[in-house]
Amino acid sequence: MTKTKWLxxxxxxxxxxxxxxxxxxxxxxxxxxxxxELYGLTVYTTEQIPSAHPGYRxxxxxxxxxxxxxxxxxxxxxxxxxDPKTVVGRSPFGGGKICSIPGQPTNAYLAADCGSEMPSYxxxxxxxxxxxxxxxxxxxxxxxxxLLGPAANKQTTDPALIQDVLRTLIDxxxxxxxxxxxxxxxxxxxxxxxxxxxxFSPSIYIDPTGNIYLAENYTVVDYRALKVQARWIPASPLxxxxxxxx
Numbered sequence: 190m191t192k193t194k195w196l197x198x199x200x201x202x203x204x205x206x207x208x209x210x211x212x213x214x215x216x217x218x219x220x221x222x223x224x225x226e227l228y229g230l231t232v233y234t235t236e237q238i239p240s241a242h243p244g245y246r247x248x249x250x251x252x253x254x255x256x257x258x259x260x261x262x263x264x265x266x267x268x269x270x271x272d273p274k275t276v277v278g279r280s281p282f283g284g285g286k287i288c289s290i291p292g293q294p295t296n297a298y299l300a301a302d303c304g305s306e307m308p309s310y311x312x313x314x315x316x317x318x319x320x321x322x323x324x325x326x327x328x329x330x331x332x333x334x335x336l337l338g339p340a341a342n343k344q345t346t347d348p349a350l351i352q353d354v355l356r357t358l359i360d361x362x363x364x365x366x367x368x369x370x371x372x373x374x375x376x377x378x379x380x381x382x383x384x385x386x387x388x389f390s391p392s393i394y395i396d397p398t399g400n401i402y403l404a405e406n407y408t409v410v411d412y413r414a415l416k417v418q419a420r421w422i423p424a425s426p427l428x429x430x431x432x433x434x435x
Contacts, residue, residue, distance in 0.1 A: 231278040233257075233287050233301070244418045245408045250287070250301055250313045252278065257299050257313035262320035264406035266312040267378070267388045273300050273310060292385025312387060323379075323389045324359055332378040334390070339435040351379065353427050357403050358391060361422035367402060369394045371415040374407060393432070394421055401429050 233252045240247040242261040250257040270291065277295055278287030285302045288310065289295045297318045300310040314320060331351045333343045345351070354377060376390040394402040400423070407419035424432070 230276065231287070232281050233278050234281060235301075244410055248303075248311075248313075250299065255296075256316045257301075258316050259301075259311050259313050261406070263312050263314055264408065265323075265390050265392070266321065266384075267376075267390045268300055268310055268312065269386050269388055271310065272308065290386040293387070298387070321384055321387075321389065323381075324355070326381045326383045326389070328355075328379045328381045328389070330380040332380075333393075333432055334376040334378050335393075338433075340432050343431070343435075345431070350427065350431060353425055354379070354391065354403065357422055357425055357428065358405055361403070363420045363422050364402070367394060367396055367421055369396075369402075369407070369417045369419065369421065371409065371417055374417060377403070392419060393424075394419070399433070401432055403428075 231252050233250045236249045236251070238247050238249070239245075240260050245261050245264070247258060247260040250259070268290065273288035273290060275289045275291075276286045277289050277299070279285060280287070280301075286308075287302075288300045290298050290300050290312070297315055299313045299315075301313050302308050303311045328351050330344060330346050331354065333340050335341045373395055375393040375395070377393060379389040379391070381389065392404045392407045394404070394407075394417075396402070402421040403424050404419035404421050407417040410416055410418045
């Protein structure tokens with residue numbers, strides 16, 4: 190091979206190297222921590238402070254004058270679609286997605302990925318919108334969100350049984366807080382046309398002797414021991430029987 194040909198090959202190699210390097214630089218610029226599809230979206234910052242409810246945390250999601258909150262009232266709200274598809278914003282680092290909730294205007298609620306390795310979306314409410322008033326909502330269906338047991342994933346549309354759960358949460362007398370663990374807590378999913386895209390999900394605690402307690406929500410107070418805190422109320426005999434039988 191002639192010297193001229195070597196010079197031509199060398200020049201091409203250098204050019205390609207520069208072009209590739211430029212492409213890498215451009216990619217790093219637009220990728221935003223490896224998520225190029227998030228570039229150009231609204232950036233939301235997060236801040237966590239103590240809640241007015243002892244033991245709970247208040248998380249704020251902010252962009253300019255838009256402020257969304259996940260606090261005591263939102264702890265019991267779940268997404269109907271746990272993997273929302275419409276991305277409307279992002280966190281400043283890590284590629285965390287901010288998504289709209291089907292059926293909800295984005296100026297009322299957003300879903301934010303608060304997970305680490307795996308996506309885990311939490312519901313955030315615009316501070317200019319009132320909390321969901323589950324005490325005066327009408328629910329059409331109830332599901333026992335348990336993976337194991339004779340009543341696992343049991344469902345009902347019985348208005349009397351649904352109302353019994355709501356009455357317990359509203360009028361029931363809290364008991365001395367049981368030593369509840371995350372592993373012993375489950376949820377009741379209540380579906381309402383007044384809460385599109387979301388589910389109101391009170392918590393259930395089943396103690397080692399089989400007694401059942403209900404609470405509007407719970408919060409983890411000891412991450413090592415996975416202990417939780419809640420306003421636990423003994424469930425009625427009607428609900429207890431329903432939750433323990435096929």
